[in-house]
Amino acid sequence: MKKLLFLGLFFSMVYACGSGTESTKEKRAETPLGLKIYKRYCVSCHGMYGNMGTSGAFDLTKSTLNMDEKISVITNGRKLMTAFKSILSEEEIKAVANYTEELKVKTSDK
Ligand code: HEC
Incomplete structure (x- = not known):
């Protein structure tokens, strides 16, 4: 059960990081x-x-x-x-x- 919780935490962190880079990417690609x-x-x-x-x-x-x-x-x-x-x-x-x-x-x- 503990393991599952950890996994869940892990994935939500990965997700958070993923979306983080997504928004910086978007910012960088921001066109005039x-x-x-x-x-x-x-x-x-x-x-x-x-x-x-x-x-x-x-x-x-x-x-x-x-x-x-x-x-x-x-x-x-x-x-x-x-x-x-x-x-x-x-x-x-x-x-x-x-x-x-x-x-x-x-x-x-x-
Ligand atoms: C439906 C197709 C179409 C779209 C969409 C379009 N144009 Fe045109 N454009 C033309 C045509 C056809 C001409 C030539 C008109 C003529 O012969 O009098 C032209 C001419 C021009 C000219 C004049 C160039 C010159 O030296 O005479 C400019 C500047 C221009 N377009 C800019 C734009 C811009 C900026 C956009 C987007 C906001 C745009 N056009 C969208 C078809 C289009």
Whole structure:
């Protein structure tokens, strides 16, 4: 009986430790807001690296728009692109517009 109790204690400790590392892992993997939004809302058309081009999506690595114009496209949509003004907050739109700038740097680095 004592043994069983010990085992129970042991496993609950392992469990506690396990979930502990889980949360630190989550913290470490915490992504910047822009990337998080991009992954959730933009990858389906633009692809992870911005250049997938599903349903005619613009290659974001080749975009020449400035930040204001990008924000406007994301906010109001354009042709096949969804308007995100009812989905994302202004701050989130700014964050994801900033993230599309990073795509440009990443791919031109190659
Ligand atoms: C339904 C598919 C779709 C989704 C989802 C989508 N886009 Fe687009 N996006 C497009 C298409 C199509 C175009 C080109 C529109 C055109 O030709 O006028 C475009 C154009 C753009 C442009 C303009 C690029 C330029 O230089 O002209 C930006 C910036 C952009 N998208 C960013 C985003 C961001 C950020 C998200 C996520 C919040 C997103 N898009 C989600 C389809 C999509």
